[in-house]
Amino acid sequence: MEKELEYSVNLTGVSFLLYELKQVIKLEIDGLNIYEIKDKVIQENIFEYKFTSSLKRIAPTIVKRMEVLDETLKEMVLKEPLETGKAINLYAIMKTDRLFFEFMDEVIKEKLEVNDFVIDKKDINEFFTSKAEQETKIAGWTENTYNKLRQVYFKLLFESGILIDKKSGTIRQLLIDENLRDHIRNIGDIAYLKAMGDDEVLL
Template sequence: MSTELEYSATLTGASFLFFEFKQVVSLKVQGLNEQEIREKVLSENLFQYQVSASLKRSIPSVIRRTSILDNTLCRLVLEHSLESGKIINLYAIMKTDRLYYEFMNEVIREKLESNTYLLEKKDLNLYFNSKAEQDEGIAGWTEQTVTKLKNVIQRILLESGVLKDKKTGELSRIMMDEQLKQHLIQIGDIAYVRAMGEV
Protein backbone atom coordinates (compact mmCIF):
# COMPACT_ATOMS: atom_id res chain seq x y z
CA MET A 1 0.00 0.00 0.00
CA SER A 2 1.09 3.57 -0.63
CA THR A 3 0.61 4.67 2.97
CA GLU A 4 4.32 4.48 3.74
CA LEU A 5 4.88 7.11 1.05
CA GLU A 6 4.99 10.73 2.09
CA TYR A 7 2.50 13.08 0.46
CA SER A 8 4.24 15.01 -2.28
CA ALA A 9 3.46 17.52 -4.99
CA THR A 10 5.81 15.98 -7.57
CA LEU A 11 2.86 15.29 -9.88
CA THR A 12 2.85 18.99 -10.76
CA GLY A 13 5.88 18.31 -12.95
CA ALA A 14 4.90 14.86 -14.14
CA SER A 15 1.32 14.22 -15.31
CA PHE A 16 0.45 11.02 -17.25
CA LEU A 17 3.57 10.81 -19.48
CA PHE A 18 2.46 7.62 -21.23
CA PHE A 19 4.75 7.95 -24.26
CA GLU A 20 7.72 8.54 -21.94
CA PHE A 21 6.65 5.65 -19.70
CA LYS A 22 6.65 3.24 -22.64
CA GLN A 23 10.10 4.39 -23.76
CA VAL A 24 11.55 3.74 -20.30
CA VAL A 25 9.79 0.37 -19.94
CA SER A 26 11.34 -0.65 -23.25
CA LEU A 27 14.83 0.31 -22.02
CA LYS A 28 14.23 -1.52 -18.75
CA VAL A 29 13.28 -4.68 -20.65
CA GLN A 30 16.52 -4.34 -22.63
CA GLY A 31 18.34 -4.66 -19.31
CA LEU A 32 19.46 -1.07 -18.73
CA ASN A 33 19.74 0.10 -15.13
CA GLU A 34 18.27 3.40 -13.90
CA GLN A 35 21.47 5.37 -14.44
CA GLU A 36 21.89 4.04 -17.99
CA ILE A 37 18.25 4.78 -18.76
CA ARG A 38 18.64 8.35 -17.49
CA GLU A 39 21.76 8.88 -19.61
CA LYS A 40 20.23 7.40 -22.75
CA VAL A 41 17.01 9.40 -22.43
CA LEU A 42 19.00 12.62 -21.98
CA SER A 43 21.68 12.03 -24.58
CA GLU A 44 19.28 10.86 -27.29
CA ASN A 45 16.32 13.04 -26.20
CA LEU A 46 14.09 9.97 -26.33
CA PHE A 47 11.12 11.88 -24.94
CA GLN A 48 11.43 14.30 -27.90
CA TYR A 49 11.16 17.41 -25.74
CA GLN A 50 12.15 20.82 -27.03
CA VAL A 51 13.31 22.02 -23.63
CA SER A 52 15.85 19.99 -21.69
CA ALA A 53 14.54 21.36 -18.37
CA SER A 54 11.21 19.57 -18.98
CA LEU A 55 13.14 16.42 -19.73
CA LYS A 56 15.12 16.60 -16.50
CA ARG A 57 11.91 17.26 -14.57
CA SER A 58 9.95 14.31 -15.94
CA ILE A 59 12.68 11.63 -15.96
CA PRO A 60 12.70 10.94 -12.18
CA SER A 61 8.92 10.39 -12.08
CA VAL A 62 8.93 8.08 -15.09
CA ILE A 63 11.88 6.06 -13.77
CA ARG A 64 10.21 5.82 -10.35
CA ARG A 65 7.02 4.51 -11.97
CA THR A 66 8.78 1.91 -14.10
CA SER A 67 10.94 0.75 -11.18
CA ILE A 68 7.90 -0.77 -9.45
CA LEU A 69 6.92 -2.89 -12.47
CA ASP A 70 7.81 -6.57 -12.61
CA ASN A 71 8.65 -8.39 -15.87
CA THR A 72 5.04 -9.42 -16.49
CA LEU A 73 3.77 -5.83 -16.23
CA CYS A 74 6.60 -4.56 -18.45
CA ARG A 75 5.69 -7.16 -21.07
CA LEU A 76 2.01 -6.24 -20.88
CA VAL A 77 2.86 -2.55 -21.42
CA LEU A 78 4.87 -3.35 -24.55
CA GLU A 79 2.89 -6.24 -26.02
CA HIS A 80 -0.74 -5.74 -25.03
CA SER A 81 -3.32 -3.14 -25.98
CA LEU A 82 -2.87 0.59 -25.58
CA GLU A 83 -5.63 0.48 -22.93
CA SER A 84 -3.72 -2.08 -20.85
CA GLY A 85 -0.57 0.02 -21.08
CA LYS A 86 -2.45 3.09 -19.90
CA ILE A 87 -4.01 1.18 -16.99
CA ILE A 88 -0.56 -0.07 -15.94
CA ASN A 89 0.74 3.50 -16.10
CA LEU A 90 -2.19 4.62 -13.93
CA TYR A 91 -1.38 1.79 -11.49
CA ALA A 92 2.29 2.88 -11.42
CA ILE A 93 1.26 6.48 -10.70
CA MET A 94 -0.91 5.32 -7.79
CA LYS A 95 1.81 3.01 -6.53
CA THR A 96 4.37 5.84 -6.44
CA ASP A 97 2.15 8.77 -5.43
CA ARG A 98 0.17 8.53 -2.20
CA LEU A 99 -1.96 11.60 -2.88
CA TYR A 100 -3.07 10.20 -6.23
CA TYR A 101 -3.71 6.71 -4.89
CA GLU A 102 -5.87 8.06 -2.09
CA PHE A 103 -7.78 10.26 -4.53
CA MET A 104 -8.55 7.22 -6.69
CA ASN A 105 -9.43 5.11 -3.67
CA GLU A 106 -11.48 7.67 -1.74
CA VAL A 107 -13.14 9.63 -4.53
CA ILE A 108 -13.19 7.69 -7.82
CA ARG A 109 -13.74 4.22 -6.39
CA GLU A 110 -16.58 5.47 -4.22
CA LYS A 111 -18.27 7.13 -7.19
CA LEU A 112 -17.96 4.07 -9.41
CA GLU A 113 -19.19 1.75 -6.68
CA SER A 114 -22.29 3.90 -6.18
CA ASN A 115 -22.74 4.30 -9.97
CA THR A 116 -22.23 8.06 -9.76
CA TYR A 117 -20.42 8.82 -13.00
CA LEU A 118 -19.78 12.45 -12.31
CA LEU A 119 -16.69 14.19 -10.97
CA GLU A 120 -17.40 17.74 -9.89
CA LYS A 121 -15.14 20.62 -8.93
CA LYS A 122 -16.39 20.34 -5.36
CA ASP A 123 -15.14 16.71 -5.17
CA LEU A 124 -11.59 17.89 -5.80
CA ASN A 125 -11.98 20.79 -3.38
CA LEU A 126 -13.36 18.57 -0.62
CA TYR A 127 -10.59 16.03 -1.17
CA PHE A 128 -7.82 18.62 -0.85
CA ASN A 129 -9.50 20.28 2.14
CA SER A 130 -9.74 17.00 4.01
CA LYS A 131 -6.11 16.13 3.20
CA ALA A 132 -4.98 19.56 4.40
CA GLU A 133 -6.76 18.89 7.69
CA GLN A 134 -5.02 15.52 8.05
CA ASP A 135 -1.53 16.55 7.00
CA GLU A 136 0.57 19.61 7.88
CA GLY A 137 2.65 19.30 4.74
CA ILE A 138 -0.40 19.54 2.49
CA ALA A 139 -1.81 22.35 4.64
CA GLY A 140 1.37 24.30 3.86
CA TRP A 141 1.08 24.01 0.07
CA THR A 142 0.37 27.22 -1.82
CA GLU A 143 -2.93 27.72 -3.58
CA GLN A 144 -1.01 27.65 -6.87
CA THR A 145 0.40 24.17 -6.10
CA VAL A 146 -3.03 22.83 -5.13
CA THR A 147 -4.62 24.27 -8.29
CA LYS A 148 -1.90 22.70 -10.40
CA LEU A 149 -2.36 19.34 -8.68
CA LYS A 150 -6.12 19.44 -9.29
CA ASN A 151 -5.45 20.03 -12.99
CA VAL A 152 -2.90 17.22 -13.17
CA ILE A 153 -5.25 14.81 -11.37
CA GLN A 154 -7.94 15.57 -13.95
CA ARG A 155 -5.50 15.25 -16.84
CA ILE A 156 -4.33 11.84 -15.63
CA LEU A 157 -7.96 10.72 -15.26
CA LEU A 158 -8.68 11.93 -18.77
CA GLU A 159 -5.63 10.35 -20.39
CA SER A 160 -6.12 7.03 -18.60
CA GLY A 161 -9.74 6.85 -19.73
CA VAL A 162 -11.37 7.21 -16.29
CA LEU A 163 -12.64 10.70 -17.11
CA LYS A 164 -14.60 10.88 -20.35
CA ASP A 165 -14.93 14.62 -20.56
CA LYS A 166 -13.16 17.26 -18.46
CA LYS A 167 -15.86 19.87 -19.10
CA THR A 168 -18.81 17.73 -18.02
CA GLY A 169 -16.86 15.69 -15.46
CA GLU A 170 -18.36 12.47 -16.81
CA LEU A 171 -16.57 9.35 -15.57
CA SER A 172 -16.37 5.96 -17.22
CA ARG A 173 -15.27 2.54 -16.09
CA ILE A 174 -11.97 1.30 -17.44
CA MET A 175 -11.96 -2.09 -19.13
CA MET A 176 -9.23 -4.00 -17.37
CA ASP A 177 -7.81 -6.99 -19.19
CA GLU A 178 -8.45 -10.18 -17.15
CA GLN A 179 -4.80 -11.27 -17.32
CA LEU A 180 -3.69 -7.90 -15.96
CA LYS A 181 -6.32 -7.93 -13.22
CA GLN A 182 -5.37 -11.45 -12.09
CA HIS A 183 -1.69 -10.57 -12.08
CA LEU A 184 -2.22 -7.49 -9.90
CA ILE A 185 -4.33 -9.54 -7.50
CA GLN A 186 -1.67 -12.28 -7.42
CA ILE A 187 1.12 -9.88 -6.50
CA GLY A 188 -0.98 -8.54 -3.63
CA ASP A 189 -2.18 -5.31 -5.22
CA ILE A 190 -5.92 -5.86 -5.18
CA ALA A 191 -6.30 -2.50 -3.40
CA TYR A 192 -5.11 -0.75 -6.57
CA VAL A 193 -7.47 -2.82 -8.73
CA ARG A 194 -10.33 -1.73 -6.46
CA ALA A 195 -9.20 1.90 -6.51
CA MET A 196 -9.59 1.83 -10.30
CA GLY A 197 -13.19 0.71 -9.86
CA GLU A 198 -12.60 -2.96 -10.65
CA VAL A 199 -13.49 -5.74 -8.26
Protein backbone atom coordinates in the same frame (compact mmCIF):
# COMPACT_ATOMS: atom_id res chain seq x y z
CA MET B 1 0.55 0.11 0.18
CA GLU B 2 3.80 -1.76 0.86
CA LYS B 3 5.59 1.22 2.32
CA GLU B 4 4.33 4.60 3.37
CA LEU B 5 5.19 7.17 0.74
CA GLU B 6 5.61 10.80 1.67
CA TYR B 7 2.98 13.20 0.40
CA SER B 8 4.45 15.19 -2.48
CA VAL B 9 3.55 17.61 -5.25
CA ASN B 10 5.67 15.85 -7.87
CA LEU B 11 2.67 15.34 -10.12
CA THR B 12 2.44 19.09 -10.73
CA GLY B 13 5.46 18.81 -13.00
CA VAL B 14 4.53 15.64 -14.88
CA SER B 15 1.48 13.93 -16.33
CA PHE B 16 0.32 10.57 -17.73
CA LEU B 17 3.44 9.90 -19.83
CA LEU B 18 2.60 6.42 -21.15
CA TYR B 19 4.78 6.89 -24.24
CA GLU B 20 7.73 7.83 -22.04
CA LEU B 21 7.16 4.80 -19.80
CA LYS B 22 7.33 2.53 -22.82
CA GLN B 23 10.63 4.09 -23.88
CA VAL B 24 12.35 3.54 -20.55
CA ILE B 25 11.09 -0.05 -20.36
CA LYS B 26 12.64 -0.67 -23.79
CA LEU B 27 15.92 0.82 -22.58
CA GLU B 28 15.92 -1.50 -19.57
CA ILE B 29 15.25 -4.47 -21.84
CA ASP B 30 18.28 -3.36 -23.85
CA GLY B 31 20.35 -3.87 -20.70
CA LEU B 32 20.66 -0.36 -19.27
CA ASN B 33 20.46 0.26 -15.53
CA ILE B 34 18.39 3.09 -14.08
CA TYR B 35 21.30 5.53 -14.03
CA GLU B 36 22.18 4.78 -17.64
CA ILE B 37 18.53 5.11 -18.61
CA LYS B 38 18.24 8.57 -17.06
CA ASP B 39 21.48 9.65 -18.72
CA LYS B 40 20.48 8.32 -22.15
CA VAL B 41 17.03 9.91 -21.95
CA ILE B 42 18.60 13.30 -21.27
CA GLN B 43 21.67 13.10 -23.49
CA GLU B 44 19.90 11.65 -26.54
CA ASN B 45 16.49 13.28 -25.95
CA ILE B 46 14.74 9.91 -26.15
CA PHE B 47 11.38 11.56 -25.43
CA GLU B 48 11.91 14.14 -28.20
CA TYR B 49 11.22 17.09 -25.92
CA LYS B 50 11.96 20.69 -26.85
CA PHE B 51 13.68 21.57 -23.58
CA THR B 52 16.38 19.63 -21.72
CA SER B 53 14.95 20.95 -18.45
CA SER B 54 11.76 18.96 -19.10
CA LEU B 55 13.77 15.79 -19.65
CA LYS B 56 15.69 16.29 -16.40
CA ARG B 57 12.47 16.82 -14.48
CA ILE B 58 10.54 13.92 -15.95
CA ALA B 59 13.18 11.18 -16.37
CA PRO B 60 13.44 10.35 -12.62
CA THR B 61 9.66 10.12 -12.30
CA ILE B 62 9.33 7.77 -15.25
CA VAL B 63 12.11 5.54 -13.97
CA LYS B 64 10.37 5.34 -10.57
CA ARG B 65 7.14 4.30 -12.27
CA MET B 66 8.98 1.62 -14.20
CA GLU B 67 10.65 0.33 -11.03
CA VAL B 68 7.30 -0.48 -9.36
CA LEU B 69 6.33 -2.73 -12.28
CA ASP B 70 7.39 -6.37 -12.35
CA GLU B 71 8.55 -8.07 -15.53
CA THR B 72 5.06 -9.27 -16.43
CA LEU B 73 3.57 -5.79 -16.21
CA LYS B 74 6.44 -4.26 -18.19
CA GLU B 75 5.91 -6.81 -20.94
CA MET B 76 2.18 -6.10 -20.96
CA VAL B 77 2.80 -2.36 -21.33
CA LEU B 78 4.77 -3.03 -24.50
CA LYS B 79 2.78 -5.88 -26.02
CA GLU B 80 -0.85 -5.59 -24.92
CA PRO B 81 -3.47 -3.20 -26.37
CA LEU B 82 -3.34 0.49 -25.51
CA GLU B 83 -6.13 0.30 -22.91
CA THR B 84 -4.16 -2.25 -20.91
CA GLY B 85 -1.08 -0.06 -21.07
CA LYS B 86 -3.11 2.87 -19.79
CA ALA B 87 -4.40 0.85 -16.84
CA ILE B 88 -0.89 -0.31 -15.93
CA ASN B 89 0.44 3.22 -16.20
CA LEU B 90 -2.34 4.47 -13.91
CA TYR B 91 -1.43 1.69 -11.47
CA ALA B 92 2.23 2.80 -11.57
CA ILE B 93 1.25 6.41 -10.88
CA MET B 94 -0.78 5.35 -7.85
CA LYS B 95 2.10 3.16 -6.65
CA THR B 96 4.46 6.12 -6.72
CA ASP B 97 2.21 8.96 -5.54
CA ARG B 98 0.47 8.53 -2.19
CA LEU B 99 -1.91 11.46 -2.49
CA PHE B 100 -3.12 10.47 -5.94
CA PHE B 101 -3.69 6.90 -4.77
CA GLU B 102 -5.76 8.19 -1.86
CA PHE B 103 -7.72 10.41 -4.24
CA MET B 104 -8.50 7.44 -6.45
CA ASP B 105 -9.34 5.27 -3.46
CA GLU B 106 -11.41 7.80 -1.53
CA VAL B 107 -13.08 9.74 -4.34
CA ILE B 108 -13.17 7.80 -7.61
CA LYS B 109 -13.72 4.36 -6.09
CA GLU B 110 -16.44 5.60 -3.76
CA LYS B 111 -18.25 7.41 -6.57
CA LEU B 112 -18.25 4.35 -8.77
CA GLU B 113 -19.43 2.14 -5.91
CA VAL B 114 -22.61 4.22 -5.56
CA ASN B 115 -23.05 4.71 -9.33
CA ASP B 116 -22.19 8.42 -9.15
CA PHE B 117 -20.61 8.96 -12.56
CA VAL B 118 -19.80 12.66 -12.34
CA ILE B 119 -16.79 14.39 -10.82
CA ASP B 120 -16.25 18.13 -10.52
CA LYS B 121 -13.90 20.64 -8.90
CA LYS B 122 -15.92 20.52 -5.70
CA ASP B 123 -15.14 16.83 -5.23
CA ILE B 124 -11.41 17.42 -5.56
CA ASN B 125 -11.50 20.54 -3.41
CA GLU B 126 -13.27 18.65 -0.64
CA PHE B 127 -10.65 15.91 -0.88
CA PHE B 128 -7.81 18.43 -0.54
CA THR B 129 -9.56 20.16 2.35
CA SER B 130 -9.97 16.87 4.17
CA LYS B 131 -6.33 15.96 3.65
CA ALA B 132 -5.16 19.39 4.77
CA GLU B 133 -7.07 18.88 8.03
CA GLN B 134 -5.26 15.59 8.56
CA GLU B 135 -1.75 16.49 7.40
CA THR B 136 0.13 19.67 8.28
CA LYS B 137 2.38 19.23 5.25
CA ILE B 138 -0.59 19.37 2.89
CA ALA B 139 -2.10 22.26 4.84
CA GLY B 140 1.03 24.26 4.09
CA TRP B 141 0.67 24.02 0.33
CA THR B 142 -0.32 27.16 -1.58
CA GLU B 143 -3.55 27.64 -3.47
CA ASN B 144 -1.50 27.61 -6.66
CA THR B 145 -0.25 24.13 -5.79
CA TYR B 146 -3.80 22.89 -5.21
CA ASN B 147 -4.85 24.38 -8.57
CA LYS B 148 -1.99 22.63 -10.37
CA LEU B 149 -2.75 19.31 -8.69
CA ARG B 150 -6.43 19.63 -9.57
CA GLN B 151 -5.55 20.20 -13.23
CA VAL B 152 -3.18 17.23 -13.25
CA TYR B 153 -5.71 14.94 -11.57
CA PHE B 154 -8.34 15.77 -14.18
CA LYS B 155 -5.77 15.20 -16.92
CA LEU B 156 -4.74 11.84 -15.48
CA LEU B 157 -8.37 10.75 -15.24
CA PHE B 158 -8.99 11.77 -18.83
CA GLU B 159 -5.88 10.18 -20.32
CA SER B 160 -6.42 6.96 -18.41
CA GLY B 161 -9.96 6.70 -19.79
CA ILE B 162 -11.84 7.13 -16.50
CA LEU B 163 -12.99 10.66 -17.33
CA ILE B 164 -14.79 10.45 -20.65
CA ASP B 165 -16.15 14.00 -20.92
CA LYS B 166 -14.20 16.94 -19.55
CA LYS B 167 -17.10 19.37 -19.81
CA SER B 168 -19.67 17.29 -17.96
CA GLY B 169 -17.19 15.51 -15.70
CA THR B 170 -18.62 12.13 -16.66
CA ILE B 171 -16.56 9.19 -15.43
CA ARG B 172 -16.77 5.44 -15.99
CA GLN B 173 -15.36 2.22 -14.68
CA LEU B 174 -12.25 1.06 -16.46
CA LEU B 175 -12.54 -2.18 -18.38
CA ILE B 176 -9.57 -4.09 -17.00
CA ASP B 177 -8.15 -6.95 -19.05
CA GLU B 178 -8.77 -10.26 -17.29
CA ASN B 179 -5.10 -11.30 -17.39
CA LEU B 180 -4.05 -7.95 -15.94
CA ARG B 181 -6.67 -8.19 -13.20
CA ASP B 182 -5.58 -11.72 -12.28
CA HIS B 183 -1.92 -10.72 -12.16
CA ILE B 184 -2.48 -7.68 -9.96
CA ARG B 185 -4.65 -9.80 -7.66
CA ASN B 186 -1.93 -12.45 -7.47
CA ILE B 187 0.76 -9.98 -6.44
CA GLY B 188 -1.44 -8.68 -3.65
CA ASP B 189 -2.36 -5.29 -5.09
CA ILE B 190 -6.14 -5.63 -5.26
CA ALA B 191 -6.45 -2.24 -3.51
CA TYR B 192 -5.19 -0.59 -6.67
CA LEU B 193 -7.75 -2.41 -8.80
CA LYS B 194 -10.47 -1.18 -6.47
CA ALA B 195 -9.10 2.37 -6.60
CA MET B 196 -9.28 2.26 -10.40
CA GLY B 197 -12.95 1.32 -10.09
CA ASP B 198 -12.57 -2.12 -11.62
CA ASP B 199 -16.11 -3.47 -11.76
CA GLU B 200 -15.10 -7.05 -11.04
CA VAL B 201 -13.56 -6.21 -7.66
CA LEU B 202 -16.17 -3.64 -6.67
CA LEU B 203 -18.96 -6.18 -6.79
